[in-house]
Amino acid sequence: METKEIHYRAYKPRPFTKEEKSETTILFGGLTWKHERLIQGSLERMGYKSQPLPQIERVDLDIGKEFIDVGACCPTTFTAGNLARTLMSIREREGEDGVKNRYIFVTIGACGPCRFGQYHESYERVLEGLNLRDFRLFLLDLLRMEQSAPGGGLEISMPLTFGLVYSMFFGDLITDMEYATRPYEVVEGQTDRVVRESIEILYEKLKNRPIKGKKIDSLLWHVFTGYFVDALKEVRKLWDEIEVDRLRVKPRVKITGEFWLQTHEGDGNYNIKRWLEKEGAEVIPPPIAVWMDYLINMELFKLEDAKGFVKNYYPKKLAISSIAYLYRFVYNRLRKALNNIPNPLPDQRELKDLAKPYFHYRLTGGEGHMLIGKAIHAYKKRYAHMVCELSPYGCLPNTMSIGAMAKVLGDYPDLLYAPIEIKGDAEVHAYSRCQMVLTSAKKRAKEEFEEVLEKTKLSIEDIREFEEKNPYIKRATYKIPHYGYAATASNYVLHIAKLMGKPVRG
Numbered sequence: 001m002e003t004k005e006i007h008y009r010a011y012k013p014r015p016f017t018k019e020e021k022s023e024t025t026i027l028f029g030g031l032t033w034k035h036e037r038l039i040q041g042s043l044e045r046m047g048y049k050s051q052p053l054p055q056i057e058r059v060d061l062d063i064g065k066e067f068i069d070v071g072a073c074c075p076t077t078f079t080a081g082n083l084a085r086t087l088m089s090i091r092e093r094e095g096e097d098g099v100k101n102r103y104i105f106v107t108i109g110a111c112g113p114c115r116f117g118q119y120h121e122s123y124e125r126v127l128e129g130l131n132l133r134d135f136r137l138f139l140l141d142l143l144r145m146e147q148s149a150p151g152g153g154l155e156i157s158m159p160l161t162f163g164l165v166y167s168m169f170f171g172d173l174i175t176d177m178e179y180a181t182r183p184y185e186v187v188e189g190q191t192d193r194v195v196r197e198s199i200e201i202l203y204e205k206l207k208n209r210p211i212k213g214k215k216i217d218s219l220l221w222h223v224f225t226g227y228f229v230d231a232l233k234e235v236r237k238l239w240d241e242i243e244v245d246r247l248r249v250k251p252r253v254k255i256t257g258e259f260w261l262q263t264h265e266g267d268g269n270y271n272i273k274r275w276l277e278k279e280g281a282e283v284i285p286p287p288i289a290v291w292m293d294y295l296i297n298m299e300l301f302k303l304e305d306a307k308g309f310v311k312n313y314y315p316k317k318l319a320i321s322s323i324a325y326l327y328r329f330v331y332n333r334l335r336k337a338l339n340n341i342p343n344p345l346p347d348q349r350e351l352k353d354l355a356k357p358y359f360h361y362r363l364t365g366g367e368g369h370m371l372i373g374k375a376i377h378a379y380k381k382r383y384a385h386m387v388c389e390l391s392p393y394g395c396l397p398n399t400m401s402i403g404a405m406a407k408v409l410g411d412y413p414d415l416l417y418a419p420i421e422i423k424g425d426a427e428v429h430a431y432s433r434c435q436m437v438l439t440s441a442k443k444r445a446k447e448e449f450e451e452v453l454e455k456t457k458l459s460i461e462d463i464r465e466f467e468e469k470n471p472y473i474k475r476a477t478y479k480i481p482h483y484g485y486a487a488t489a490s491n492y493v494l495h496i497a498k499l500m501g502k503p504v505r506g
C-alpha cells in the first residue's frame with residue numbers, strides 16, 4: 001500500500017490587515033486581572049478592540065493536558081488550556097468563522113531554554129486540536145519597542161509600547177499597595193474595593209492618554225510627563241481613606257519563583273497569596289517590573305562580558321545603562337506619587353553578586369540567578385521572615401535554582417525557605433508544606449516584636465494613645481521606614497518611639 005508522506009509545516013498565521021482592525025478583537029492573557037485591565041486601556045487608546053482571556057481556573061489544567069505535551073510545565077498547561085477554553089466558548093457563540101475572522105490572539109515570547117521560547121508551539125497544538133489552524137496567533141518579541149505582525153493590522157509603535165510599560169508599572173504599584181494594606185485594614189473589604197476603583201481610574205487615564213510624538217519625542221514625553229504621576233496622585237486619595245492597624249504582628253513572606261506562578265493570582269498557584277494572608281501573613285508580591293529590569297540589565301552584563309570583542313563598547317554601554325537608568329527613574333517617580341509605599345526595584349547588580357557563589361548569571365531561562373539573589377537579599381536585609389518559592393511542576397530552570405538553594409541553606413541555615421511545587425491539582429500538599437515554615441516565621445515575628453517593645457519600653461497602650469492623638473499615622477499611605485526588622489509591626493513601634501523622641505537605635 002502506498003503511504004503518503006506528510007511533512008511538518010511550521011504554523012504561519014494568515015495576515016491581519018489594517019482594514020480588519022476595527023472589526024477584530026485582540027485576545028491576550030497571562031497576567032493578573034489588574035494588569036490586563038490596564039493593558040486593555042492602552043490598546044483601546046491605539047484603536048484596538050481587546051479582551052483579556054477569562055481568569056485561570058482549575059479546569060484549564062485539565063483542558064490543557066488534553067491538547068499539549070503531557071510533560072509541559074504547569075504554567076504552559078494552564079495557559080494553553082485557558083486559550084482552548086476561550087476559543088471553544090467563542091466558537092460556540094459566534095461560530096467557526098466568527099472565531100477565525102473576528103479574533104486574534106497575541107502573546108509574547110523570547111528566546112530561552114524553557115517554555116518561554118516555545119510558547120507558540122503549545123498554543124499551536126491547541127489550534128490543531130480544536131481544528132482551528134486558520135485562527136491567527138501572533139508572537140511578539142518582548143524586548144522590541146517597535147514591531148508589526150504580517151498584514152500591518154497589528155503595529156507595536158512607541159506610544160503603544162510605552163502605554164504597555166505604564167500598564168505594567170501601574171498594575172505592579174497597585175498590587176504592592178494592596179498587599180501592604182489588606183492584612184492591616186480596619187474595615188474588612190475596603191482594600192479590595194479601593195483596588196478595583198484605582199484600576200478603573202487608571203484604565204480611563206491610559207485609555208484617554210495624549211499621544212505625543214512617535215519616536216524619540218514619544219520616549220521623552222513618556223519619561224518626563226507628569227500625566228501618569230498625576231493619575232497616581234488622584235488614586236492615592238482613595239488609599240488615604242483606608243485606616244490600618246499596624247500593631248497586628250504578622251510574618252512577612254516574600255514570594256519568589258517562576259515568573260508566571262509568582263505573579264499569578266488564582267487557581268494556577270492555588271491562590272497561595274490570599275491563602276497566606278488568611279493564615280495571618282503579610283505577603284510581599286513580586287512585581288513584573290523586576291523581570292523587565294532583569295532583562296535590560298542582562299543585556300548590560302552580557303556586553304560587559306564581551307568587552308574585548310565588541311565594537312563601540314562604550315557608546316553601547318552608555319546606551320543600555322541609560323535605558324536601565326530611565327526605567328528605574330520612571331518607576332521611582334510613580335512610587336513617590338504613592339508616598340513610596342510600593343517597594344523599590346532591587347538592584348540587579350546586587351542580586352547578581354549575591355547569587356554569584358551559587359548560580360552563574362549567564363544560566364538564563366526562567367528567573368535565572370534571581371531566585372537565589374532575591375532569597376539572600378530578603379534574608380540579609382531583613383525584609384522578610386520567610387521566602388515562599390513557587391516552583392512549577394515540570395520546569396527545568398526552576399529545578400536548577402532549587403538545587404542551588406540547597407547550598408545557600410547550608411550557608412544560611414536560619415533562612416526560612418519554603419519551595420512549593422505547583423502541579424495545579426495538589427493544593428493540600430502545597431499548603432501543608434508552606435504551613436510548616438510559616439509556623440516558624442510567625443514565631444520569629446512575635447519574638448522580634450517583643451524585642452522591640454522591650455527595647456523601646458513602650459506598651460501597646462502607649463502606642464494606642466499616641467495613635468489617638470496622631471490619627472494621620474493610621475493611614476494606609478503613611479510610610480513606615482525600615483529600621484532593620486522584618487515585621488511591619490516592629491518597624492512601626494520603633495518609628496513611634498522615634499516620633500515620641502525616645503533615644504532608640506534603629
Ligand code: SF4
Pocket residue numbers: 073074075076113114115116258259260365366367392394395396397398
Ligand atoms: S521557567 Fe519553567 S515554568 Fe516557566 S515557562 Fe520556563 S519551563 Fe515553564
